Amino acid sequence: MDIMLIFGAFVAGFVAQRCNLPPLVGFLLAGFTLNAFGFESNDAINQLADLGVTLLLFTIGLKLDIKVLLSKEIWAGATLHNLASTAFFTFCLVALQVIGVNLFADMSFAQLIVLGFALSFSSTVFAIKALQDNGELNSVYGTIAIGILVMQDIFAVAFLTVSTGKVPEWYAIILFALPLVRPLFYKVLDKVGHGELLVLCGIFFALVVGAGLFELVGVKGDLGALILGMLLAGHKKASELSKSLFNLKEMFLVCFFLNIGLSEQPTVAGLILALVFMLLLPMKGVLYYLILDRFKFRVRTSLLASLTLFNFSEFGLIVGGLAYKQGWISGDIMVSIALAVSISFIVAAPLNRFSNSIYRRSASWLKEHSDAKINIRDQFIGVGQAQVMVLGMGRIGTGAYDELTERHGDICLGVEIRNDTAGHHQRHARNTICGDVTDSDFWERIQKLDQIELVLLAIPNNQGNRFALEQLQLRGYRGKVAAIAEYQDQVEQFIELGADAAFDIYREAGSGFARHVCDTLSPNFKPIK
Numbered sequence: 001m002d003i004m005l006i007f008g009a010f011v012a013g014f015v016a017q018r019c020n021l022p023p024l025v026g027f028l029l030a031g032f033t034l035n036a037f038g039f040e041s042n043d044a045i046n047q048l049a050d051l052g053v054t055l056l057l058f059t060i061g062l063k064l065d066i067k068v069l070l071s072k073e074i075w076a077g078a079t080l081h082n083l084a085s086t087a088f089f090t091f092c093l094v095a096l097q098v099i100g101v102n103l104f105a106d107m108s109f110a111q112l113i114v115l116g117f118a119l120s121f122s123s124t125v126f127a128i129k130a131l132q133d134n135g136e137l138n139s140v141y142g143t144i145a146i147g148i149l150v151m152q153d154i155f156a157v158a159f160l161t162v163s164t165g166k167v168p169e170w171y172a173i174i175l176f177a178l179p180l181v182r183p184l185f186y187k188v189l190d191k192v193g194h195g196e197l198l199v200l201c202g203i204f205f206a207l208v209v210g211a212g213l214f215e216l217v218g219v220k221g222d223l224g225a226l227i228l229g230m231l232l233a234g235h236k237k238a239s240e241l242s243k244s245l246f247n248l249k250e251m252f253l254v255c256f257f258l259n260i261g262l263s264e265q266p267t268v269a270g271l272i273l274a275l276v277f278m279l280l281l282p283m284k285g286v287l288y289y290l291i292l293d294r295f296k297f298r299v300r301t302s303l304l305a306s307l308t309l310f311n312f313s314e315f316g317l318i319v320g321g322l323a324y325k326q327g328w329i330s331g332d333i334m335v336s337i338a339l340a341v342s343i344s345f346i347v348a349a350p351l352n353r354f355s356n357s358i359y360r361r362s363a364s365w366l367k368e369h370s371d372a373k374i375n376i377r378d379q380f381i382g383v384g385q386a387q388v389m390v391l392g393m394g395r396i397g398t399g400a401y402d403e404l405t406e407r408h409g410d411i412c413l414g415v416e417i418r419n420d421t422a423g424h425h426q427r428h429a430r431n432t433i434c435g436d437v438t439d440s441d442f443w444e445r446i447q448k449l450d451q452i453e454l455v456l457l458a459i460p461n462n463q464g465n466r467f468a469l470e471q472l473q474l475r476g477y478r479g480k481v482a483a484i485a486e487y488q489d490q491v492e493q494f495i496e497l498g499a500d501a502a503f504d505i506y507r508e509a510g511s512g513f514a515r516h517v518c519d520t521l522s523p524n525f526k527p528i529k
Contacts, residue, residue, distance in 0.1 A: 031261020041262040052252030058206035061229020073295040078151035090116035111328040121313035130352040139436040141305040172217035270335030277340040285310040296375040311344040382447040386413035397458035443471040457483035
């Protein structure tokens, strides 16, 4: 049976990928198809799915700046949307009850509000996966979407705590002491090295210290994993730790998406109601856009964040499951929520894949704010007197910046998507701005691009580098472009796409190492006769 589940998930995911859809769409369809043939979820799949979600939230925390959650556009935006969306869905559910839909006949107004509340959430798992696939996890709209999702997770945890009557233990107060032991956590990370022990350390922090400790004191474990990740986000190994857990997390999340389809047997009534919910979903996206627009974000930022959040949520399933156990909703309604979540993922996946195309087609009739009124997080800066632009100020980008500066003086401008990293470089006298090079608006607002003689694509994401190259070409850039690649076939792709040079970072690292050794040690080799 387990072999068939693996076989079905792989085949469906592979077919979805070949159709230019995210593999998760295939996993969802595989779950429903296998369910129709009598396969069911089991404890092992449930546990692996839960592990995937826990690791996902932990890795989100590793990349999350607490200042983001404290900004008004996040906490106020999330609160306003939750209230407005719950009110909208509740109104529609009451209307369905009034016109005589049997599924809602015996539900009280309070129970309809709970159902509306469940439908108001957006999926953390789907959104993070879509942002990662697009290489825009740290973009302006990506950080906004993640911040709103984290606030929604907090709302859901609060609701689950209140509705079950399960109050955290009195000794849950010890959780407030976690920041005090952060130096100890940092020392552990300093000592574990870079191999398999680092991976195990990440699992330990996520599942034992985070989820385990929070569960022990009566608080939802997923929230604990998220918070512990946030505590470790300032460590120099946070990014490396996140990358080391990536493949493990991805494998477990396959079980999460597969499990949705395996968990519930679709019914005709549930499918019809799920389609009704899908007809209401666009209004949820419109509310996201209107609220973000009120905070003066650019059209692209508001639109792409709304598309990222344009779905129903696994937390809706959790809230719905609690309502079902309490007798507040029927089994058919519970099935309809599961189907609506799945269908929304299938619909939202291509929307997110082609989100930039959707923006370009709709930008002409969506009203943009004037430059003076744009939210400060969404504004960009000119290039000054720079002649070289380094996109991505990680280790490779920083090394290239320093080498060119040493050879030719202050001719470089670094562009870094993360504000804290950009600030670090600024403090070390590197001319660096914070900007999202995967945002087409960024390129539209770059001034004096024609004075840039050389652009180095050093983003640690192949898709991000390709997008930046496409944007340069769209704007008629005539200077030189060089890109990094992880594999030889990517080198060939960049050359075919029009880059002047592309470098396999691992091969170049080897030759650079040899040159450095020869220059430093000056070995006296004897010629071979």
